Amino acid sequence: xxxxxxxxxxxxxxxxxxxxxxxxxxxxxxxxxxxxxxxxxxxxxxxxxxxxxxxxxxxxxxxxxxxxxxxxxxxxxxxxxxxxxxxxxxxxxxxxxxxxxxxxxxxxxxxxxxxxxxxxxxxxxxxxxxxxxxxxxxxxxxxxxxxxxxxxxxxxxxxxxxxxxxxxxxxxxxxxxxxxxxxxxxxxxxxxxxxxxxxxxxxxxxxxxxxxxxxxxxxxxxxxx
Amino acid sequence: xxxxxxxxxxxxxxxxxxxxxxxxxxxxxxxxxxxxxxxxxxxxxxxxxxxxxxxxxxxxxxxxxxxxxxxxxxxxxxxxxxxxxxxxxxxxxxxxxxxxxxxxxxxxxxxxxxxxxxxxxxxxxxxxxxxxxxxxxxxxxxxxxxxxxxxxxxxxxxxxxxxxxxxxxxxxxxxxxxxxxxxxxxxxxxxxxxxxxxxxxxxxxxxxxxxxxxxxxxxxxxxxx
Amino acid sequence: xxxxxxxxxxxxxxxxxxxxxxxxxxxxxxxxxxxxxxxxxxxxxxxxxxxxxxxxxxxxxxxxxxxxxxxxxxxxxxxxxxxxxxxxxxxxxxxxxxxxxxxxxxxxxxxxxxxxxxxxxxxxxxxxxxxxxxxxxxxxxxxxxxxxxxxxxxxxxxxxxxxxxxxxxxxxxxxxxxxxxxxxxxxxxxxxxxxxxxxxxxxxxxxxxxxxxxxx
Amino acid sequence: xxxxxxxxxxxxxxxxxxxxxxxxxxxxxxxxxxxxxxxxxxxxxxxxxxxxxxxxxxxxxxxxxxxxxxxxxxxxxxxxxxxxxxxxxxxxxxxxxxxxxxxxxxxxxxxxxxxxxxxxxxxxxxxxxxxxxxxxxxxxxxxxxxxxxxxxxxxxxxxxxxxxxxxxxxxxxxxxxxxxxxxxxxxxxxxxxxxxxxxxxxxxxxxxxxxxxxxx
Numbered sequence: 001x002x003x004x005x006x007x008x009x010x011x012x013x014x015x016x017x018x019x020x021x022x023x024x025x026x027x028x029x030x031x032x033x034x035x036x037x038x039x040x041x042x043x044x045x046x047x048x049x050x051x052x053x054x055x056x057x058x059x060x061x062x063x064x065x066x067x068x069x070x071x072x073x074x075x076x077x078x079x080x081x082x083x084x085x086x087x088x089x090x091x092x093x094x095x096x097x098x099x100x101x102x103x104x105x106x107x108x109x110x111x112x113x114x115x116x117x118x119x120x121x122x123x124x125x126x127x128x129x130x131x132x133x134x135x136x137x138x139x140x141x142x143x144x145x146x147x148x149x150x151x152x153x154x155x156x157x158x159x160x161x162x163x164x165x166x167x168x169x170x171x172x173x174x175x176x177x178x179x180x181x182x183x184x185x186x187x188x189x190x191x192x193x194x195x196x197x198x199x200x201x202x203x204x205x206x207x208x209x210x211x212x213x214x215x216x217x218x219x220x221x222x223x224x225x
Numbered sequence: 226x227x228x229x230x231x232x233x234x235x236x237x238x239x240x241x242x243x244x245x246x247x248x249x250x251x252x253x254x255x256x257x258x259x260x261x262x263x264x265x266x267x268x269x270x271x272x273x274x275x276x277x278x279x280x281x282x283x284x285x286x287x288x289x290x291x292x293x294x295x296x297x298x299x300x301x302x303x304x305x306x307x308x309x310x311x312x313x314x315x316x317x318x319x320x321x322x323x324x325x326x327x328x329x330x331x332x333x334x335x336x337x338x339x340x341x342x343x344x345x346x347x348x349x350x351x352x353x354x355x356x357x358x359x360x361x362x363x364x365x366x367x368x369x370x371x372x373x374x375x376x377x378x379x380x381x382x383x384x385x386x387x388x389x390x391x392x393x394x395x396x397x398x399x400x401x402x403x404x405x406x407x408x409x410x411x412x413x414x415x416x417x418x419x420x421x422x423x424x425x426x427x428x429x430x431x432x433x434x435x436x437x438x439x440x441x442x443x444x445x446x447x448x449x450x
Numbered sequence: 451x452x453x454x455x456x457x458x459x460x461x462x463x464x465x466x467x468x469x470x471x472x473x474x475x476x477x478x479x480x481x482x483x484x485x486x487x488x489x490x491x492x493x494x495x496x497x498x499x500x501x502x503x504x505x506x507x508x509x510x511x512x513x514x515x516x517x518x519x520x521x522x523x524x525x526x527x528x529x530x531x532x533x534x535x536x537x538x539x540x541x542x543x544x545x546x547x548x549x550x551x552x553x554x555x556x557x558x559x560x561x562x563x564x565x566x567x568x569x570x571x572x573x574x575x576x577x578x579x580x581x582x583x584x585x586x587x588x589x590x591x592x593x594x595x596x597x598x599x600x601x602x603x604x605x606x607x608x609x610x611x612x613x614x615x616x617x618x619x620x621x622x623x624x625x626x627x628x629x630x631x632x633x634x635x636x637x638x639x640x641x642x643x644x645x646x647x648x649x650x651x652x653x654x655x656x657x658x659x660x661x662x663x664x665x666x
Numbered sequence: 667x668x669x670x671x672x673x674x675x676x677x678x679x680x681x682x683x684x685x686x687x688x689x690x691x692x693x694x695x696x697x698x699x700x701x702x703x704x705x706x707x708x709x710x711x712x713x714x715x716x717x718x719x720x721x722x723x724x725x726x727x728x729x730x731x732x733x734x735x736x737x738x739x740x741x742x743x744x745x746x747x748x749x750x751x752x753x754x755x756x757x758x759x760x761x762x763x764x765x766x767x768x769x770x771x772x773x774x775x776x777x778x779x780x781x782x783x784x785x786x787x788x789x790x791x792x793x794x795x796x797x798x799x800x801x802x803x804x805x806x807x808x809x810x811x812x813x814x815x816x817x818x819x820x821x822x823x824x825x826x827x828x829x830x831x832x833x834x835x836x837x838x839x840x841x842x843x844x845x846x847x848x849x850x851x852x853x854x855x856x857x858x859x860x861x862x863x864x865x866x867x868x869x870x871x872x873x874x875x876x877x878x879x880x881x882x
Contacts, residue, residue: 002236005786007785008785010285016806024796034721035710035746036700036718063237070692083353085708091699091700094698094702095702095705100707106707106713108710113422119763121767144423152837153378154784154812186838200368205831209835212838232568241587242584244582259501260497261483265487265493274563293586310492311524315490331493333494334500336497338500340548346550347623348551377621421595427599427600429614
């Protein structure tokens with residue numbers, strides 16, 4: 001979605017502000033939100049793409065004025081309610097009033113280390129051959145989906161070159177909507193900064209994004225006109 | 226600038242919410258801000274484009290969470306300080322401590338009716354002939370100026386057709402920066418919705434913008450390649 | 451101040467009335483600005499009062515409605531209005547600040563027009579008055595250009611599927627007014643009665659004119 | 667509560683400490699969520715504690731620094747790392763959640779690499795730990811792709827004008843680590859001493875490795 005999260009190329013946010021001490025968390029509640037989001041993410045009720053989608057769904061003004069873990073919290077509150085795990089009354093009081101809904105798994109303390117050390121790969125086999133190959137000139141499609149997508153606005157309609165073919169990966173746009181992993185070929189596409197930002201772009205600068213196959217089309221119209 | 230004001234095509238703001246009674250102002254202070262901005266706008270210290278620029282310069286999160294007249298107020302406070310008319314201490318206390326800076330004009334009560342009934346036209350002669358004519362296919366340039374511009378992001382890089390040639394008008398991008406009115410030919414450019422938004426665009430829908438000549442280039446590269 | 455701490459400094463639209471004896475932080479902030487601008491001689495209080503009075507009480511969509519009604523009854527005027535709206539409106543005494551460069555776009559069976567300003571709040575003040583809050587707010591400004599049919603549906607307007615929509619994004623100093631189609635069954639109405647059918651929204655494109663009453 | 671009314675409900679970053687006896691609205695809100703999730707059996711408190719402990723104390727940029735130092739001293743490892751980073755890092759026991767699909771990009775005299783995630787906060791957790799706030803915040807996310815040299819300058823990094831910049835926007839599940847150039851004058855250093863020169867920022871691309879100390 002064209003929401004508050006799609007920040008590439010925006011102006012007006014001021015300087016980057018590194019902190020001297022860089023605490024990993026800035027309040028006790030941030031740690032708890034982090035842990036709760038991780039734990040609930042493994043309940044099998046939703047997936048990582050759906051969580052990103054829930055965060056992006058905050059109204060842009062709220063997204064941009066909420067701290068990072070406040071965004072996580074609001075999204076998690078929204079998800080547990082949307083999936084029927086917690087009622088609004090339970091959220092308001094912190095006490096359970098209705099029986100727990102079944103979840104696919106409850107992450108146990110002793111499972112954390114082995115599961116997180118192994119990780120959760122997103123690569124998947126794709127039966128069809130890749131449409132593009134390294135060196136191909138491609139254009140990022142002009143799309144504006146209301147739902148989750150990982151094609152940022154700043155590359156849409158712009159032309160770049162395939163730089164790497166990474167194999168098949170879970171497609172976030174469908175997965176976020178629980179419409180299947182529908183894996184697609186994933187590419188790295190390199191864009192010259194001038195093609196993204198125009199003649200005033202900083203010199204000697206290029207940007208690469210990872211783009212799923214359906215985000216791309218050949219830069220020159222295909223032969224059958 | 227690619228700021229919080231450039232809203233065309235964004236998602237996530239929710240439904241349009243008309244009010245039943247539609248008061249023109251929602252608090253007494255809003256009327257005062259409106260009047261002050263109008264009056265100060267005629268002081269000759271800045272121009273309308275500079276005022277728009279000052280409003281857009283609010284950080285995007287603040288812009289999107291401020292009410293309309295709160296945006297006007299913050300911009301006006303910023304302008305009177307930036308132009309040396311009012312000091313921060315004066316603004317904080319509401320009392321003058323340093324002598325007034327000269328302004329080009331002070332709008333008098335009896336001038337309001339005739340001046341506002343006449344208006345303030347923005348058309349200006351442009352010596353050179355218009356580069357484009359009705360029917361020409363043009364592409365909105367890919368530009369991302371840090372300063373004020375009136376070319377919205379959603380048309381940049383997109384192709385449309387010249388539908389009207391309006392004559393010369395003050396160029397906002399320079400005027401906002403007090404770099405001259407530098408008038409340019411102004412056009413109406415019509416874009417098919419599919420060319421702006423992709424295949425999922427609503428059917429039978431087109432969008433027109435008013436675009437200054439330097440915002441546009443011929444859609445097909447010009448002959449001298 | 452004591453009762454205001456968690457309200458007015460958020461700058462969101464707040465419509466709650468305040469006791470006259472309690473000024474909100476925003477009222478105090480604006481009062482300070484006004485005081486110093488007046489004290490230093492930059493603003494004449496009489497001009498301020500006149501500006502507010504003008505835009506609060508004088509200008510409004512009745513001006514646009516008169517223009518529309520005239521165009522419905524006078525084909526020559528309609529032609530002049532569509533060819534060059536600013537002088538045509540001046541014939542009816544309509545014009546001024548915010549209406550220096552008017553463009554009138556006529557609805558037809560084939561195409562419906564809708565006006566927006568995605569970048570700020572451009573609006574033909576002397577024709578329609580100050581814009582309503584929704585016109586200046588992110589939902590309308592973001593959506594009118596990308597999903598106008600959905601926006602129109604929220605206003606209760608459902609157009610025939612084969613009627614195209616043309617959205618006019620007011621990105622320069624041209625200001626748009628929609629000329630709606632004259633409703634059926636209004637042959638007997640005079641110009642004043644016709645003007646009474648012309649809603650503000652019908653001149654933005656988010657509405658259609660009222661149907662004539664049963665007595666018409 | 668009495669002293670918190672105008673602070674915590676804004677959700678901005680607030681770093682002010684709180685008295686232990688006063689829970690902010692955000693603390694109370696999160697405590698309610700945690701309580702009900704635990705009470706209903708969705709969350710095992712032991713898992714929660716372990717997750718927080720792991721990411722607060724265990725993972726961090728020391729992992730990435732070991733990888734970089736190894737690549738500086740071992741040309742075969744470097745080649746494996748650049749060809750397929752995930753298994754190469756596994757040789758050093760580095761990997762896991764958030765690092766399933768690692769890509770390492772090597773700085774050269776000709777090109778400097780910079781990593782960002784404009785859409786959220788993608789970051790190689792097992793290699794660099796949790797990202798700092800600035801990496802997740804709008805200024806960096808918006809600007810890194812459009813004006814990377816200006817961003818680098820704010821980090822105190824000024825590159826030669828003829829060194830190109832390549833920005834990697836982490837828009838899928840690939841995670842990037844920058845392999846910085848080995849600083850001059852480090853020929854005598856062992857792998858552990860080299861790792862100590864590798865800053866977190868040098869593996870994001872917003873910094874360069876430390877120069878060796880005078881004793882090196």
